[in-house]
Amino acid sequence: MKISLYNTMGRTIQEFKPINEDSVGFYACGPTVYNYAHIGNLRTFIFEDILKRELTHSGYNVNHVMNITDVGHLTGDGDDGDDKLAKTAKETGKSAMEIAKFYTAAFKKDFNALNMIEPNTWCKATDHISDMIKLIQRLEKGGHTYQSGGNVYFSIDTFPEYGKLASLKMDDLQVAVRDDVSEDLNKKNPKDFVLWFTNSKFGEQQMMWDSPWGRGYPGWHIECSAMSMKYLGESFDIHTGGVDAIPVHHTNEIAQAEAATNHKWVNYWIHGEFLLTDSGKMSKSKGEFLTLQLLIDKGYDPMDYRYFVLGGHYRTQIKFSFDTLDIARKNRLSIVSRIQEMLDNGAKKIEITSENATSLAQEFDESCASNLNMPKALAVLWKTLKSDKISDSEKYSLVLYFDQVLGLRFEEVKKSEKEELSDELESLLIERTQAKKNRDFGRADEIRDELDKLGYVVKDTAKGPVLSKKL
RNA sequence: GGUGCCAUACCCAAGCGGUAAGGGAACGGUCUGCAAAACCGUGAUGCAUCGGUUCGAAUCCGAUUGGCACCUCCA
Numbered sequence: 001m002k003i004s005l006y007n008t009m010g011r012t013i014q015e016f017k018p019i020n021e022d023s024v025g026f027y028a029c030g031p032t033v034y035n036y037a038h039i040g041n042l043r044t045f046i047f048e049d050i051l052k053r054e055l056t057h058s059g060y061n062v063n064h065v066m067n068i069t070d071v072g073h074l075t076g077d078g079d080d081g082d083d084k085l086a087k088t089a090k091e092t093g094k095s096a097m098e099i100a101k102f103y104t105a106a107f108k109k110d111f112n113a114l115n116m117i118e119p120n121t122w123c124k125a126t127d128h129i130s131d132m133i134k135l136i137q138r139l140e141k142g143g144h145t146y147q148s149g150g151n152v153y154f155s156i157d158t159f160p161e162y163g164k165l166a167s168l169k170m171d172d173l174q175v176a177v178r179d180d181v182s183e184d185l186n187k188k189n190p191k192d193f194v195l196w197f198t199n200s201k202f203g204e205q206q207m208m209w210d211s212p213w214g215r216g217y218p219g220w221h222i223e224c225s226a227m228s229m230k231y232l233g234e235s236f237d238i239h240t241g242g243v244d245a246i247p248v249h250h251t252n253e254i255a256q257a258e259a260a261t262n263h264k265w266v267n268y269w270i271h272g273e274f275l276l277t278d279s280g281k282m283s284k285s286k287g288e289f290l291t292l293q294l295l296i297d298k299g300y301d302p303m304d305y306r307y308f309v310l311g312g313h314y315r316t317q318i319k320f321s322f323d324t325l326d327i328a329r330k331n332r333l334s335i336v337s338r339i340q341e342m343l344d345n346g347a348k349k350i351e352i353t354s355e356n357a358t359s360l361a362q363e364f365d366e367s368c369a370s371n372l373n374m375p376k377a378l379a380v381l382w383k384t385l386k387s388d389k390i391s392d393s394e395k396y397s398l399v400l401y402f403d404q405v406l407g408l409r410f411e412e413v414k415k416s417e418k419e420e421l422s423d424e425l426e427s428l429l430i431e432r433t434q435a436k437k438n439r440d441f442g443r444a445d446e447i448r449d450e451l452d453k454l455g456y457v458v459k460d461t462a463k464g465p466v467l468s469k470k471l
Numbered sequence: 472g473g474u475g476c477c478a479u480a481c482c483c484a485a486g487c488g489g490u491a492a493g494g495g496a497a498c499g500g501u502c503u504g505c506a507a508a509a510c511c512g513u514g515a516u517g518c519a520u521c522g523g524u525u526c527g528a529a530u531c532c533g534a535u536u537g538g539c540a541c542c543u544c545c546a
Contacts, residue, residue: 011475013487029546037546044546084544166542167474220544242546247474249545272546273476274539281540311484311494317477317539324483327495334494337508367485375485379493441504448506459508466508 001058003369005051006315008246008269009165013371016268018237023061025236026052027228027266028119029245032069033103034084037110038289039305039320040275040282044242046306047272047314047372049116051240053405054368056117065231066119067224068107070100070126071207071217083217086206096206100126110292113302115407123227125218129209131226132218135260136195136211144259149186150199152213154252156191159259163191165269166247193252194219221252229257229265239266243273275309276319290320303408304329310374310406332408338385339399339413347392349400357394360384361401368405377405421467425456429467432458 003016018024028048031037037045055062070085085096092099104124111118125132136152139145144158156162198216208215228236234257241250250269257265274281282289295305308328312318352361360380367376384390384398403410421429432447448458451467459466 032545041546047546168542243476244541244545247542274546276539281545308483313485315476316484318483321483324495327483331494341509373485375483375494376492379485382493436504439504445505457507460503460506461508468508 001365001369003054003058004371005268005270006371007267008271009266011167014268016237018060019235019267022059023063024055024238025232026055026062026064026238027224027232027236027240028064028066029224029239029241029249030066030068030122031103031107032084033100033107034088035103036291036293037107038282038291039295040289041242042110042114042292042305043275043309043318044240044272045111045116046114046309048240049114049407050310050314050372050374050405051238051270052117053407054372057365057404058369063121063232064117064119065121065123065228067227068100068104068122068124069220069223070104070124071096071223083207089206100124110302113292113296114306115303115409117407121231123231125223125227126207128223128227128230129218131230132222133196133209133211135222135226135229135256136218138260139195139256142259142262145195146188147213148188150197150214151186151194151216152196153187153192154195154255154259156189156193156255159255161258162255163251165251165254168247168251193221195222195256221249222256224249225253225256225260228253229261234261235263235265235267237266238268238270240270240272243271246271272314273317276317278319278321282320295325300325300329301332304332306408307332310378310408313375314372335381335385335399335408335410336413339396339410340416342392342396343413343415345392347396349397350393352394352397352401354390354394356387356389357398360387360390360398364398364402364405374406377402381406425451425454425467429458429465433465 004013005016006012007014028045031041052062052064071083083096085099088099089096094102108118136145139154140152142158144155145152146155147153162168196211196213196216196218198211198214208217228239239250239253246269254265276282292302292305296302304325305328308320308325309318311324311328352358360383364377364380364384367373367380370376381399381402384395384402387395390398399410428447428451432444432451435441435443435447451458456467456469459468
């Protein structure tokens with residue numbers, strides 16, 4: 001099946017054609033590990049996971065690389081900033097390495113909890129300093145750099161295509177610095193950016209390395225260019241990130257990579273939109289943000305959040321609210337209980353062969369392949385669950401097939417087991433059944449209320465009463 | 472100041488020129504001692520507003536209104 005994707009480079013939906021027939025090189029901008037990831041960050045990673053799953057589902061062998069930024073990510077503009085990790089370290093009294101290690105582990109925990117498939121390669125910035133230095137040297141030889149005020153800068157005037165991803169024009173760039181951003185007088189062009197720092201206003205950094213330009217540390221943008229080329233080659237297929245990366249980070253990455261190699265670097269740039277709250281964007285710098293753990297603490301399953309994210313297209317902003325998350329949970333649990341019911345009725349995984357089932361599979365695949373239209377894909381899932389034209393086994397098999405892309409852990413749904421009820425619950429249930437038999441409905445309803453208080457709901461099914469935990 | 476994006480029923484949300492997917496809520500029904508669950512059914516003559524293009528527009532163009540993001544760090 002042909003996959004079409006919205007390419008930020010060109011701003012159009014394009015048919016995906018990889019450089020090599022069967023394999024895809026895929027670089028995803030990873031987290032900066034100076035704090036917990038918030039659920040807005042995680043939305044982007046879920047979108048990337050869906051993209052990766054869809055490519056795999058369509059038969060491509062995906063080589064997925066994700067970086068971990070553990071140095072050099074400034075909090076402010078140019079020289080005016082401070083390394084985020086160093087800043088957090090200063091505030092907490094821990095070493096930058098300790099901070100990075102701690103939040104990397106926290107990130108991976110969230111990553112796994114959301115059922116995201118791990119990259120083939122995780123790469124840490126601090127493990128690749130020499131690769132970055134080599135790339136800067138290459139740029140230096142090509143005449144794309146200059147030194148000023150102790151730092152090495154990239155000169156955007158040496159790269160005529162600068163800004164093509166963000167549709168920036170050179171004229172705009174000259175006046176692009178806003179009033180509220182202090183100008184770095186070392187720069188020839190206000191949009192030039194630092195490749196290597198030796199001179200920080202913030203005194204001794206914890207993490208410094210020797211380089212041809214002196215002891216210091218790399219700029220943020222050079223990390224991704226250097227690491228992606230190391231693992232995926234000097235041209236590869238897909239590079240993803242959040243929309244915020246378009247005008248600066250990815251724009252600068254392109255400048256570095258293409259100025260160094262003199263040829264096109266990445267074919268498809270795919271960006272995920274933001275998750276918003278009532279007051280706008282969720283942001284780490286504002287201090288308050290929701291983490292996955294917080295949702296878990298409130299009783300949500302990580303899959304509830306994943307379902308919530310799948311409910312909106314990756315290129316539209318979605319507004320987070322607990323009301324909407326509740327609906328996502330309800331939907332998801334409804335699907336799970338339908339699956340369980342199928343299994344209880346003896347449904348098994350089988351080959352999908354009937355015409356009706358095949359056409360549902362086709363419809364699902366087309367939705368995913370059409371620029372990852374997951375809301376539509378979920379509609380096909382519901383259509384499948386409600387269809388009376390296919391058998392339970394076909395239904396179940398389709399659900400598992402869909403879940404290769406959805407990643408909602410439907411394969412983990414098991415037959416309902418006779419739950420181990422406490423003696424108290426057991427006897428209440430028996431008493432209620434007896435009361436009903438004796439047409440003592442007053443007592444029966446009393447018991448139902450008692451069970452409700454204990455957090456259980458009674459369902460009177462054809463096979464007798466079933467007790468399930470209240471949601 | 473500059474640059475983009477968005478506006479679809481009570482809520483969330485697809486749709487990208489051919490006559491409005493899906494889910495939730497609500498309402499009606501079947502079932503039930505009554506409920507819950509489940510199942511069946513109902514729901515926008517209209518897609519912010521006003522113009523325009525077209526045989527045909529939620530979809531294209533222009534204007535207006537409202538919301539958001541980016542041009543510092545951010546997913």
